[in-house]
Amino acid sequence: MAGLLLVGSQTLAQAQSISTSNPGSAVTSGIVGVTGAQSVRLNALNLQPVIPGVTAVACPATLEIYDETGAMLKQFVVTNIAPASAASFVFKPVAPATPANNASTLIRAVVFTPSASAVTSGSTITLPAIPVSIGCNLMASLEITDDLTGEAHTFTTDFRAMPAYVFSPLLGAAAR
Numbered sequence: 001m002a003g004l005l006l007v008g009s010q011t012l013a014q015a016q017s018i019s020t021s022n023p024g025s026a027v028t029s030g031i032v033g034v035t036g037a038q039s040v041r042l043n044a045l046n047l048q049p050v051i052p053g054v055t056a057v058a059c060p061a062t063l064e065i066y067d068e069t070g071a072m073l074k075q076f077v078v079t080n081i082a083p084a085s086a087a088s089f090v091f092k093p094v095a096p097a098t099p100a101n102n103a104s105t106l107i108r109a110v111v112f113t114p115s116a117s118a119v120t121s122g123s124t125i126t127l128p129a130i131p132v133s134i135g136c137n138l139m140a141s142l143e144i145t146d147d148l149t150g151e152a153h154t155f156t157t158d159f160r161a162m163p164a165y166v167f168s169p170l171l172g173a174a175a176r
Helices: none
Strands: 004-008 025-027 030-032 038-046 061-068 071-079 084-090 107-113 117-118 123-126 138-146 150-156 165-169
Touching: 030 138, 038 061, 038 107, 061 084, 061 150, 071 084, 117 150
Parallel strands: none
Antiparallel strands: 004 165, 025 107, 030 107, 038 084, 038 138, 061 071, 061 107, 117 123, 138 150
């Protein structure tokens, strides 16, 4: 009888708290508070250098903002972030229904990168999941700014890998 084995893998499947069902990797910020008088900017920078004469590997990404319960508040899908370039989007929180002094919305940011693929002659080939950077190496940052002054109140690049799990059949298990 074949069994199932729970295997942790950051590159084979994504964590449950991101919306996409594609294999890949995700990083998340910690929880931060943002008020109705502030805006959140989530950035993703492709750290791969521009190499003359070398075609860059496609670097798609999904940038997402979640509340403290895990509900997605906003999503931005980028088809390709060129080497040494960035993508970003701004999220404006909805003011709490019952305003209180210093009322804030608790959020966290997630940047998801699907597993690498190469495009040749109109077809897509998915490359095996290996722990080597082959073209899409993103650095995420999160900033919270005051809407009136534009002053940054919070800035962080401290994002953590989100563990992911995949179920695989037990190899070598004999049916009896």
